[in-house]
Amino acid sequence: MMRIEAAQKVRVKELLAGEFEEVSIEGTRYFRLPWGSVSRVRIMGLVLDSTMKEDGSFATLELHDGTASxxxxxWDEDVNSLIDPDTGRIYGTGSIIDLIGRVRSWKDTIYLSPVLVMKVRDPNAILLRELEILRRELRLRGKPKLRNLKEDIKVIIRALKELGPLSAEEVADLLKGEVDDVRMLLDEMVTSGLLYESRGKYGYVGQR
Structure with a gap:
């Protein structure tokens, strides 16, 4: 039986910083990311723009996940995967989708060829996806010794919304955690676009 490799959840900015492996394995060309090589990726994001030829033979859309687009x-039968099941037309601006696809390139431009596209109806799913990616990054770097990553991130966002920008030391006091571990988590949240850092203090991007 053929083994189907799971699609790896990634950020767009990771793809733009990656490159193709020089050789293919069993006919599959892998794409090298900072943390490993993949054959398929999974990205959740917002549709910024979309177009489709009148005869339905080609369609394209621009997908933004908060880090890049x-x-x-x-082409041809694959165009059907970009059709919104609610409207019968190509996903329009403002739609949120969860896409599994293969990384391709043309004239040094990286793009995705869709394998499966799912419409996302709950905007909170984007935050949950970012938490999943954060867990992977922290696990690879050496996970901070915090109680519960998902709960800690919720506490941080809630505190920053209510109190405004805080230093790593102030957040560590709230979480009862080690400053170095908390700072690592805060920096990852800045990288993911959830927070911003200015003059040693971290703030929630939604209140900038």
Whole structure:
């Protein structure tokens, strides 16, 4: 039986910083990311723009996940995967989708070829996806010794909304954690676009 490799959840900015492996394995060309090589990726994001040829033979959309944007291109029967099940037309601006696809390139431009596209109806799913990616990064770097990553992130966001920008030391006091561990988590949240850092203090991007 053929083994189907799971699609790896990634950020667009990771794809734009990656490169193709020089050789293919069993006919599959892998794409090298900072933390490993993948054959398929999974990205959740907002559709910024979309177009489709009148005869339905080609469609493209621009997908933004909060870190960067990337084009999704589909030909012939694959165009159907970019059709919104609610409207019968190509996903329009403002739609949120969860896309599994293969990384491709044309004239040095990286794009995605869709394998499966799912419509996302709950905007909170984007935050949950970011938490999943954060867990992977922290696990690879050496996970901070905090109680519960998901709960700690919720506490941090809630505190920053209510109190405004805080230093790593102030957040560590709230979490009853080690300053170095908390600072690592805060920096990852800055990288992911959830927080910003200015003059040694961290703030929630929604209140900037």
């Amino acid at each position: 990337i084009q999704v291109r589909a």
